[in-house]
Amino acid sequence: MIEYQMVLICLAAVIAETIDSGLGMMYGTILSPLLIMCGYSPSDVIPAILFSQAIGGLIATLGHHRHGNADFRFMSDDFKIGAAIYLLGVVAVFMGAGLAMRIPKEWLQLYIGILVSIMGLIVICRHNFHFSWKKVMAIGFLSAFNKSLSGGGYGPLVSSGLIIAGTKGKNSIATCDFAEAPICVTAFFVWAWMKNKYPDLNMLWALTIGSMVGGWIGPWGLSRIKTDGIVTTLVGWLALGVGITCAFGIVKP
Numbered sequence: 001m002i003e004y005q006m007v008l009i010c011l012a013a014v015i016a017e018t019i020d021s022g023l024g025m026m027y028g029t030i031l032s033p034l035l036i037m038c039g040y041s042p043s044d045v046i047p048a049i050l051f052s053q054a055i056g057g058l059i060a061t062l063g064h065h066r067h068g069n070a071d072f073r074f075m076s077d078d079f080k081i082g083a084a085i086y087l088l089g090v091v092a093v094f095m096g097a098g099l100a101m102r103i104p105k106e107w108l109q110l111y112i113g114i115l116v117s118i119m120g121l122i123v124i125c126r127h128n129f130h131f132s133w134k135k136v137m138a139i140g141f142l143s144a145f146n147k148s149l150s151g152g153g154y155g156p157l158v159s160s161g162l163i164i165a166g167t168k169g170k171n172s173i174a175t176c177d178f179a180e181a182p183i184c185v186t187a188f189f190v191w192a193w194m195k196n197k198y199p200d201l202n203m204l205w206a207l208t209i210g211s212m213v214g215g216w217i218g219p220w221g222l223s224r225i226k227t228d229g230i231v232t233t234l235v236g237w238l239a240l241g242v243g244i245t246c247a248f249g250i251v252k253p
Contacts, residue, residue, distance in 0.1 A: 009038075021056065047192055061177050087140075092141045115142075136162070170223075
């Protein structure tokens, strides 16, 4: 029975990471409620998602660079944006993990849902954004803060936020994966340290293997979309959908 459950979890992770690495969000949104409904505790689910998404994000980063969705050569524009988001996010991870112990989960979910919805609406309504490092830094801090609060909310905020900050759709999705991998590793160890508990190893490896497979598929699928405007529109509508369903408590971000 355990082996059967792990196969299903692995397949779910493949699907979730394929969508996440292809459109910049949905990994935690799909897997968090699914695993909790299967009887796993949130204290097992959140760190397992963080760790597996870190590995999947690393694979996806290599795939995005290989397929030309972004350029992650050292000191390229995409590299510098991703590095800035990560460095600011490290501080936010520690702050968010501490607050997560004190704030009711319902409030966190409502807050993240409203924020993601607003970001999605902005992306949908406007398509001519001017690049700003201030916007990039704000997105990096806020998204990692939310990630450590609930285990989710990172992808929708970074993908839509970087578009608002002036980057192209494909670059924003790829840079999200680039920055998310080390952020998730940091958040995983901070969470484990503060909870003094590590997730179930069977679930952890099932998720990790699935995310690695999905991390290869998603960037290839994104590279098949020729028009960046289509990518931007998809990110905006997906962020709006995630935000609304999260705010009403239907899914976790």
